Amino acid sequence: MKILSVCLSLFLGLTAQAQSSIDSLQLIKDIRTLSLDKFEGRRAGSKGSRMAQFYLRDRFKEIGIQPYHNTFEYPFYFQDGDKQTMGTNLFGYIKGKSDSVIVVSAHYDHLGIKKGQAGKDSIYNGADDNASGVGGLLSIATYFKKHPPEHTLLFVSFDGEEEGLQGAKAFVKQPPVSASLIMLNINMDMLSRNDKNELYVCGLTPFPRLKSYVDAATAGQSKVKLLSGHDRKEDGAQNWINQSDHYEFYKLKIPFLYFGVEDHPDYHQLSDEFEHIQPSFYYQAVQHVLKVLQAADKGI
Numbered sequence: 001m002k003i004l005s006v007c008l009s010l011f012l013g014l015t016a017q018a019q020s021s022i023d024s025l026q027l028i029k030d031i032r033t034l035s036l037d038k039f040e041g042r043r044a045g046s047k048g049s050r051m052a053q054f055y056l057r058d059r060f061k062e063i064g065i066q067p068y069h070n071t072f073e074y075p076f077y078f079q080d081g082d083k084q085t086m087g088t089n090l091f092g093y094i095k096g097k098s099d100s101v102i103v104v105s106a107h108y109d110h111l112g113i114k115k116g117q118a119g120k121d122s123i124y125n126g127a128d129d130n131a132s133g134v135g136g137l138l139s140i141a142t143y144f145k146k147h148p149p150e151h152t153l154l155f156v157s158f159d160g161e162e163e164g165l166q167g168a169k170a171f172v173k174q175p176p177v178s179a180s181l182i183m184l185n186i187n188m189d190m191l192s193r194n195d196k197n198e199l200y201v202c203g204l205t206p207f208p209r210l211k212s213y214v215d216a217a218t219a220g221q222s223k224v225k226l227l228s229g230h231d232r233k234e235d236g237a238q239n240w241i242n243q244s245d246h247y248e249f250y251k252l253k254i255p256f257l258y259f260g261v262e263d264h265p266d267y268h269q270l271s272d273e274f275e276h277i278q279p280s281f282y283y284q285a286v287q288h289v290l291k292v293l294q295a296a297d298k299g300i
């Protein structure tokens, strides 16, 4: 195990200091596990989704995230075409010194099983979309369990994002804390690969006062460039403000920062598999998110 850990660390090109912040081995283990065929592409309401919920519930417990009402699982219903589907959000918190809350989110659902070519069933494993965000969420929670935050951090893994941000809609309708206590949403959706080594943070155009937190991350040395963008009307089709769960917070005028990469050829394809992620990029992308969150936690 030790040798494996050293090898992976060398492979990821990590410094000793970086190793003390995020557990790279566990990060890769979580994204690999959630991308396995046994989770059947994690479509909301499916057996595979239920399996993913068990995995996440066990990881939340292991990390020491606190449940709000003795459970991490919060079911909700939504209309999916002509049928009612039950989705399940998972969430819990790490208590800070103040009651104000930062919501850290990543959807765990994906497209499930579809009829592929030649009528064969095919599993859309969604490694980048969005096992990567969930792995990031778990590793950041692990960090803050060991380094208690100023604000209460509410970690939420949404269901039904692919069916129209259904989990986020259900969450903001009935949040576990008053919405007026939610200072910020940090959302992660697709952050494990980019051929240009670019990660985007979206949200600074509508919320420019968050820039100092992003600057805290861009100041350090990293092979992954953190770029601001995709958040102005002029961006047209490339405006990401309504493209993932942060949109439901935005609609309530709650500031958000969304982290993600530009679309790649495997986006929403069968080929969005663990083998195609870029571990070094992924690790450093999560490091950027952690740094921004650390700055926001101290600075808000």
Ligand SMILES: [Zn+2]
Pocket: 107, 129, 130, 161, 189, 190, 244
């Ligand atoms: Zn997604």
